[in-house]
Amino acid sequence: MPQNSAIYAVSRIRSRERSLIDRETVKRMSEGTAEEAWRMLTEMGYGAKPDAEYMDSEALIESELERTNALIKEVTTDERLTDIFFLGADATNLKLFLKRRLIGADAGGIYAHGGLYESKELMRMVQAKDYKPLPEKMAAAMDRAEAEIAAGRIDPARISTIIDQGYIDHALASGNAFVTAYFKATCDFDNLIAMARMKALGADEKRLETLLLAGGDIDPKAIVKAYQSHMGEGYAKGLPAGEMKAELQRALEEYAQSGDAAALERARDNALMRLASRGKNDIDTIAPVIGFLLAKRQEAKVIRLIMTALRNRLGADVIAERMRMLYGE
Numbered sequence: 538m539p540q541n542s543a544i545y546a547v548s549r550i551r552s553r554e555r556s557l558i559d560r561e562t563v564k565r566m567s568e569g570t571a572e573e574a575w576r577m578l579t580e581m582g583y584g585a586k587p588d589a590e591y592m593d594s595e596a597l598i599e600s601e602l603e604r605t606n607a608l609i610k611e612v613t614t615d616e617r618l619t620d621i622f623f624l625g626a627d628a629t630n631l632k633l634f635l636k637r638r639l640i641g642a643d644a645g646g647i648y649a650h651g652g653l654y655e656s657k658e659l660m661r662m663v664q665a666k667d668y669k670p671l672p673e674k675m676a677a678a679m680d681r682a683e684a685e686i687a688a689g690r691i692d693p694a695r696i697s698t699i700i701d702q703g704y705i706d707h708a709l710a711s712g713n714a715f716v717t718a719y720f721k722a723t724c725d726f727d728n729l730i731a732m733a734r735m736k737a738l739g740a741d742e743k744r745l746e747t748l749l750l751a752g753g754d755i756d757p758k759a760i761v762k763a764y765q766s767h768m769g770e771g772y773a774k775g776l777p778a779g780e781m782k783a784e785l786q787r788a789l790e791e792y793a794q795s796g797d798a799a800a801l802e803r804a805r806d807n808a809l810m811r812l813a814s815r816g817k818n819d820i821d822t823i824a825p826v827i828g829f830l831l832a833k834r835q836e837a838k839v840i841r842l843i844m845t846a847l848r849n850r851l852g853a854d855v856i857a858e859r860m861r862m863l864y865g866e
Contacts, residue, residue, distance in 0.1 A: 539616040543821045546612040550829045553608065558583070558836055563843070567856045571847035578840070594844040598837045599650060605833040606651050609826060618716055618823050621708045622830055624672070626652035627659060628704040631679065632697050634663040639691060674710060678703020695747045701727070705752050715824050719812055722781045724753030726805035729776075729788065732764050733798035754779025784808040810835060 540546070558581070566574040575592050578584070584597030585604060606623065613619040626649035633646040648656065654670070662668050668679040682699045685692070708720040728749050735745045742761050749757040755778050763776050777785035788804030813831045816824025846856045 539613045543614050546614055547820050547825050549612045550825050567843050609830050615823050623653050627654050630659050634660050672707045674706040675703040698748050709752050721753050724750045725755045728760050730798055730801045
């Protein structure tokens with residue numbers, strides 16, 4: 538249950554921040570064997586799951602994320618804001634269940650844990666086409682997606698964008714400065730990533746237009762114009778805008794050098810983590826609470842990457858490169 542003291546919330550988060558796995562520990566884990574990495578995780582109490590099956594690192598990761606989610610829900614002083622960051626999993630699962638309804642059980646995709654709604658409730662919504670239990674803007678987005686499907690315009694990428702737009706609209710409507718900055722940046726980076734992916738596929742600008750999100754600091758029309766110019770140097774310099782202008786510019790420069798959308802994805806993840814850490818020392822805002830949640834999610838990505846790589850006996854140089862791709866710094 539949420540509570541009213543920001544100081545209490547921050548003090549609880551501070552005590553848990555000490556358990557975050559630092560880069561030196563990550564380095565030692567990646568340089569050993571899978572068994573040694575597993576032992577390090579269990580000895581430091583990661584996941585707090587003593588009954589976990591030997592080498593089942595995924596069970597530890599899910600347990601640790603569940604503990605983190607429970608802590609956030611316990612200490613938050615504004616459930617409305619922290620719920621926004623849990624709702625992302627529900628948006629992912631709505632896409633998954635909608636795709637399965639349209640294509641069948643073989644549609645693929647991985648269920649995202651940690652949302653606000655039970656999987657059975659989300660499946661019921663999708664099967665019944667009844668989205669009233671969702672936040673207003675997300676429900677409206679799902680209704681728009683259903684209208685596209687009913688009209689025979691079954692375009693998975695476009696439908697995914699519609700659902701993402703509903704989620705972003707809901708987040709931006711919060712009116713909170715931190716949440717607004719975070720989701721504006723998310724919107725801008727995701728649009729640049731969409732542009733890079735469409736370029737790799739050789740898609741035309743009309744296709745790109747259907748996949749762009751509204752709500753960021755970069756006008757989608759400017760992105761289309763840059764795309765039409767094949768992302769020429771002049772447009773790349775003038776495209777970034779807003780609070781994250783410098784980060785967006787650096788990301789575009791990295792992409793221009795590599796031609797790989799992964800450079801933009803890496804830059805997005807790093808920029809959002811830096812943004813989340815800006816309020817780390819606040820004592821009277823929700824920022825440290827959300828920042829800790831995001832840090833634990835990033836930590837889970839790192840552990841998953843290391844354990845998968847070690848199990849597959851990838852060389853240290855390959856693991857180091859994948860870590861660089863994840864951290865980017």
